[in-house]
Amino acid sequence: MNHDPLQRESPDRLYTVTGGRGDTDTRTLDSVTLIVSECEPVPGMQSEHAAILRMCVFPTAVVEVSAELGLPVSVVRILLLDLLDTGRVAARHPASSVQRAEGHDPETLKQVLLALQRL
Amino acid sequence: MPSNASEQRTAPTRAPLATTADNALKIVVVGGFGVGKTTLVGSVSEMRPLSTEEIMTQASAGVDDISAVRDKRTTTAAFDFGRITIDERRVLYLFGAPGQKRFWFLWNQLFTGSLGAVVLVDTDRVRDSWYAIDRLEHHRTPFVVAVNRFGPGPGPGLAEVRRALDVSDRVPLVDCDARSRESSRDVLVTLVQHVSGPVHGSAPTPASTPEDTQ
Ligand SMILES: Nc1nc2c(ncn2[C@@H]2O[C@H](COP(=O)(O)OP(=O)(O)OP(=O)(O)O)[C@@H](O)[C@H]2O)c(=O)[nH]1
Ligand SMILES: [Mg+2]
Secondary structure (H helix, E strand, C coil): CCCCCCCCCCCCHHHHHHCCCCCCCCCCCCCCCEEEEECCCCCCCCHHHHHHHHHHCEEEHHHHHHHHHCCCCHHHHHHHHHHHCCCCCEECCHHCCCCCCHHCHHHHHHHHHHHHCCC | CCCCCHCCCCCCCCCCCCCCCEEEEEEEEEEEECHHHHHHHHCCCCCCEEEEEEEEECCCCCCCCCCHHHHHCCCCEEEEEEEEEECCEEEEEEEEEECCCHHHHHHHHHHCCCCCEEEEEEEEHHEEEEEEEHHHHHHHHCCEEEEEECCCCCCCCCCHHHHHHHHCCCEEEEEECCCCCCHHHHHHHHHHCCCCCCCCCCCCCCCCCCHHHH
């Protein structure tokens, strides 16, 4: 059994799905930003984009999109930014990314604790 | 890569979140190879842990530039995650991330904005945790240390493990059996109480140091 999480990935495939662009975008998508589709896939759309639109009918975290597409998180981020730019998906950013300085609000911590204690 | 999650209690595959979900939270479980990260995540997750990967450049510098992907030396680092729905708006994601030094770039994106971290320690390989603990302290990410006991014998006591790890008395240190839902839940509860406590939050929590009472 391969016990090393380092695995070879075909660079060509990754390069192809992102159209070979390498734009550094300042809008950040956290690994748990929730993505929601704003429209349905249309014929002729890039297959990864169509798959994302189908998947994100319900809110879906960036890492969940990554796991389902079998693509690295940073590749998925680029695909998602394309869709965000054209208004085809919306992003619900974690509250922690907005209020980072203050940390997590007490009500959130309380609700997390209660949910864990119910497990 | 097939994960050993299939050996675990079968949780349903990923069910959709409520349409009202808008605030995702993170807790990161970090530790050496085979220390029980996936097991712990699977024990409390409402779905079978999913595995995914992030690109790791030769320089381990993170990927700002996707053209780095063309580099033939590109490799990826695998990690997995599970999920616990908190309420109609909040959802908690639990990540299992490898603790070795070369994966630090992966932690940066997982630790940022996280509630905190669990450092999972195997008493036979305590030093595997040093680097992760050092980075967490540097990041000022709140964390707890959970000792996953594998051996047939009792192994070293918690006070001894604390000395070997050289962590402050303020860092909670607890025993854990990652295979047990209750035990894994208790580790997470300890973390969230710690995060809510006087050091990191506003609500007071009793400073419990169970290892000193043994
Ligand atoms: N005895 C015992 N075995 C455990 C415990 N936790 C995990 N295991 C077993 O140890 C093995 C490794 O556990 P994993 O959860 O895959 O560990 P991991 O940290 O995710 O491993 P990698 O991702 O490969 O680094 C599995 O066969 C588990 O069933 C524990 O608390 N006690
Ligand atoms: Mg694992």
